[in-house]
Amino acid sequence: MLDEHTVHNLLWLLVLLPFLSGSVWLLAGRRTNGWVGSAAAVLTLTGLVVSGWLVTQTGAETLTLRTEWLVMPGRAVPITFRVDALTLLMLVIVHFIALLVQVYSLSYLHDEPDRYRYFGFLSVFVGSMLGLVLAGNLIVMYAFWELVGLSSYLLIGFWFRKPEAAAAAKKAFIMNRIGDAGFLLGIFLLLFQSGTTDLAELPDLFVTNGPLATLTGFCLFCGCIGKSAQFPLTTWLPDAMEGPTPVSALIHAATMVAAGIFLLARIHFLLTPDALLLITLVGTITMLMAAYAALYQTDIKKVLAYSTISQLGLMVIGMGTANVPGALFHLTTHAFFKAGLFLAAGSVIHGVHTQDMRRMGGLRTAMPLTFAGWAVCAAALAGLPLFSGFLSKETILAGAFHWAGQTGGFAYLIPILAVLSSGLTACYMARQGKLVFFGTHRPIEPAHPAVHESGWLLTIPILLLAVLSLGFVFSGNPFSAGHSWFFGLFPPVGASEEHLWIAVLSVSVAALGSWLGWRMPVVPTSTSLSRLSEHNWYLDGFYKRMIVWPFVQFARFSFRFDQRIIDRLVDRIGMGNVVLAHMVNWFDRAIVDGVVNSASWLAHRLGSLTRSVQNGRVQSYIASAVVGLLVILWFLI
Missing domain, CATH: 1.20.5 (Single alpha-helices involved in coiled-coils or other helix-helix interfaces)
Structure with a gap:
């Protein structure tokens, strides 16, 4: 067991190293283009090794480490780090996904003249995420929360000369600030009621009853609504696909959007039953709307973006139904298979030079490794047996049915709609697989050179993430989440009881959805229902008319x-x-x-x-x- 002083120094090293290296590369400019990507990957690998070592040395023990930041007469403002199982899990996930994305980017952005700027922004983002997950009080978390928003703005708008990318970056920044304003108000309300925002002290000081406590919890949840693209602040995430595809894999699949779920896990003890019910309703609305919006999309990355929003809604349902371990389990599995899907999409785009799935087709033979990685990750996303998504989804569904049984009445609509969403997920992924990898190639330019498999720097991260999306990685019995090592770190609550009929129902609905998705035509007939999906329920039009x-x-x-x-x-x-x-x-x-x-x-x-x-x-x-x-x-x- 390491002493606290050593752990404290290592954590500061983990946080400051990405910030310092990113600042150096941004200041040095294009002279670093030749080696900046490799240097960034080496530093991230170092952080991953240190994080893994901390896991072996500290285990699941909770440590609170303080550094005095501002000292004033009668009051001191500390920077507090909290180290527990959740912190260590997120440290490993952030470093691991960032490392794969940086290796992938070495080839994907090989010809980019501003590579130094890309890797500099990426390093700042990684440092911001590390500070966020280490934060031991909400004020420190909010500071890094805003840095995450700033660095994501810079990465989404990396190709700022492209009007769509610049507009998407501004939209993401503004909509996140709306959610962050509610988050900040919640911090003020918490400070007013308890006199502290320290996560170690709040359980003894905050009284979780009354309308003010409910309002405080919902205001804190507003931060999750913004970062995790929950209803009604969902529309920025699909537009953010204008950024480089590796950015989509890192920010919009595994890390930044997961920050909202991480926040809910940290503050769950502050949430009143009324706040949890409201959170559950928001998650359900988000899950269904985004799943339906993905059905008729033609952009390969936007399908995955709406899928991310839908899966985040499912995690929010897990949090709202008091199934925190189940939501965190799905957060972990989702990080791997969704990052793999985005990187596979990037490999396809790199090969065919278009994001329009109607211009693809027949790529499974031309890009067999990419197809294999995509197929495994898509099966995990659809929740099919033997894959990681099956284990984590069944955990959330079991918890939701358990919660509905205790609540009664219309509460059963929540898990039923979650099962329906699983069918929609399988449907749009089957449609994507048919359009991209099966049939015949429909190139946008017939004279374009023949498509071939991407290089190893692109395919190795995809295949590695595909392997990590297998059920065996998380459980010795891939049909039972109860045997997972994950629940050794986060013990399941009573809501996590397994029921065979839930698994059979979920898989049956997913199989039906896959069959329906496979039968969807390449260019479906334009109807009011298809346009509703294509235009994401006309939310942007509604906001433009009613707000803008x-x-x-x-x-x-x-x-x-x-x-x-x-x-x-x-x-x-x-x-x-x-x-x-x-x-x-x-x-x-x-x-x-x-x-x-x-x-x-x-x-x-x-x-x-x-x-x-x-x-x-x-x-x-x-x-x-x-x-x-x-x-x-x-x-x-």
């Missing part, structure tokens, strides 16, 4: 009001001031200066008269005296 358009109109009205009223009023006041200034100037010259000049002239004249009397002639003085005497006598008589 009113704000734009208000801005235009304010601009016109400023021009026509405020500016004219200011102009009139200015003109009035000019006229008044002229009047004051005339008054000053004609009246004030006139009085002063008249007094001066009078004084001058009197002085001249007096001076004429003082002429030095005695007879004049005698005459003046006589005249004065006569005047006095006249007054006296």
Whole structure:
């Protein structure tokens, strides 16, 4: 067992190393292009080794490590790190996925002239995620939370000269700030009620009852709504596919979007039953809407983006139904098979130079390794037996049915809809497999060179993630999640009891969904239902009409009001001031200066008269005296 001082230093090393290296590469510029990718991968591998070593040395023991940040009279603000099983799990996942993405990017972005900027942003993102998962209080978590948002903005808009990428980055940034505003309000409410945001102290200080406690929990959940693209803030994630595909694999499959689920796991003890019910409803709505939106998409990456949103909704349901271990289990399995699917999609795009699935087809023979990796990861996503997704999905479904049995009434709709969502997942993945890998090739340019398998730097990460998506990796019995090593770290609650009928129902629905997806035509008939899916329930149009358009109109009205009223009023006041200034100037010259000049002239004249009397002639003085005497006598008589 390591002493706390050593653990403390290692954790600071893990967090600061990506920030320092990313800053160096960004400052050094293009001169580092030749080796920056390899250096980033080596540093991430070092972090992965250190994280793995910490797992073996600390085990599941909980440590709280503090460093004084700001010291003020009567109060100190610490930076607190919390090390427990969840922290160590996330450290390994973040480092491992980041390492595979960086290796993949060495080939995928080989011809990119700004590789230094890409790997610099990627390193900053990794450091931000590591700080987020290590945070021991919500204020520190919020600081790294915002850094994650900033670095994701930079990565989504990496090709900023492309208008769609720049717009997608701005959209992601703004919609995340909306959720983060609620998160920050929740932190303030928590601080008001408990006087602390330290995760080790809150269980003894926060009272989880009353409307204010429910409001606090929901405000904290708003952070999850933004980062994990839950309803109604879902529309930024599909647009974020404008970024490089490795970014999609890292940020939008395994790490950033999982931050919201991580947050819920950290604050679950703060959530009241009413807050948990609301969280469950939001997760259910998100899961169904996103699964249906994926059905008729034609962009290979957008199908996976909507799938990610749907799976995150399923994890939120797990959190809302008090099945925290089940949700974290699915978070772990999802990180591997969804990252594998995104990297497989990138390999396909790299080979055919289009993201439109209608222009693909027949690629299983041209790209057999990519197809094999995709097939395993897609089976895991669909929840088929022998694959990891089957184990984690059944855990969440069992927990949801258990919760519904305790709640009663309409609560059974939640697990039933979750089963329906599993069928939709299998449906859109079967459709994607048919369009991309089966049939005949439908190239966008017939003269394009023949498609061939991607290089080893692209295929090895895909195959490795496919292997990690097998059920044997997580459980000695791939048909039973109860035998999984995962529940040795996170003991299951009563909601995790297994039921054979749930597995049979889920697999049957998935098989039916796969059959329906396979039968869907390449170019389906345009109907209101298909357009509803293609346009993601018209959410963007709704937001533009109900939120963006009113704000734009208000801005235009304010601009016109400023021009026509405020500016004219200011102009009139200015003109009035000019006229008044002229009047004051005339008054000053004609009246004030006139009085002063008249007094001066009078004084001058009197002085001249007096001076004429003082002429030095005695007879004049005698005459003046006589005249004065006569005047006095006249007054006296």
